[in-house]
Amino acid sequence: xxxxxxxxxxxxxxxxxxxxxxxxxxxxxxxxxxxxxxxxxxxxxxxxxxxxxxxxxxxxxxxxxxxxxxxxxxxxxxxxxxxxxxxxxxxxxxxxxxxxxxxxxxxxxxxxx
Amino acid sequence: xxxxxxxxxxxxxxxxxxxxxxxxxxxxxxxxxxxxxxxxxxxxxxxxxxxxxxxxxxxxxxxxxxxxxxxxxxxxxxxxxxxxxxxxxxxxxxxxxxxxxxxxxxxxxxxxxxxx
Numbered sequence: 001x002x003x004x005x006x007x008x009x010x011x012x013x014x015x016x017x018x019x020x021x022x023x024x025x026x027x028x029x030x031x032x033x034x035x036x037x038x039x040x041x042x043x044x045x046x047x048x049x050x051x052x053x054x055x056x057x058x059x060x061x062x063x064x065x066x067x068x069x070x071x072x073x074x075x076x077x078x079x080x081x082x083x084x085x086x087x088x089x090x091x092x093x094x095x096x097x098x099x100x101x102x103x104x105x106x107x108x109x110x111x112x113x
Numbered sequence: 114x115x116x117x118x119x120x121x122x123x124x125x126x127x128x129x130x131x132x133x134x135x136x137x138x139x140x141x142x143x144x145x146x147x148x149x150x151x152x153x154x155x156x157x158x159x160x161x162x163x164x165x166x167x168x169x170x171x172x173x174x175x176x177x178x179x180x181x182x183x184x185x186x187x188x189x190x191x192x193x194x195x196x197x198x199x200x201x202x203x204x205x206x207x208x209x210x211x212x213x214x215x216x217x218x219x220x221x222x223x224x225x226x227x228x229x
Contacts, residue, residue, distance in 0.1 A: 032217070034217070036220075041223075041225075042222055042223065043119075043206050043220040043221050043222040043223040044157075044206065044208075044220040045220070046217065046219070046220075049217060089156065089157070093217070093218070098162065098170075099145060099210050100147070100159060100162065101147070101159075101208075101218055103156045103157050104156065105155070105156045106154075106155070106156050108154075
């Protein structure tokens with residue numbers, strides 16, 4: 001079956017530090033890959049996505065590249081801000097699995113001023 | 114575009130009562146909606162897949178008689194927690210699938226259910 005493994009948190013960084021949150025996956029088909037962000041008490045918001053190998057998703061300074069050879073989709077940001085503090089979920093969606101999404105366990109990021 | 118709303122955003126009820134949660138796609142039609150449950154500091158657990166005009170497909174271990182799902186139109190799915198108990202207290206999130214968007218799901222803001 002499909003699975004997503006995320007780097008364990010929590011992650012605490014100082015403002016303007018470099019961020020990497022690792023994500024690897026296993027899938028039976030050819031999935032689309034996503035990063036979602038969840039702020040306290042809210043639902044999930046799509047941060048970025050990639051639908052095929054070597055695609056790079058980017059948004060708000062965050063980037064992730066779909067690496068088929070290493071089955072990875074690591075999230076990066078060059079300079080984090082306090083407002084980036086949230087929980088980040090890596091996910092995949094596989095059309096061969098009725099479009100269901102599989103989520104990682106989430107990584108809590110806290111950015112201190 | 115692709116906005117999903119949930120109502121109510123929070124609800125407190127007594128043990129033994131039933132609670133209905135609505136999930137609406139506001140600016141698109143959703144043939145498929147998903148219902149998730151999220152415990153504090155944990156990931157999302159898929160409960161069921163809701164398809165318009167047909168019965169929902171429940172994940173293993175989810176009681177279909179406990180969590181009733183109705184997807185009566187292309188813009189509305191409802192989750193009814195029947196005879197709620199304190200262990201049903203959780204954050205319930207729905208999402209809608211827009212076909213042709215690489216299976217991207219759009220999430221509602223969630224409903225916090227507290228059963229006393």
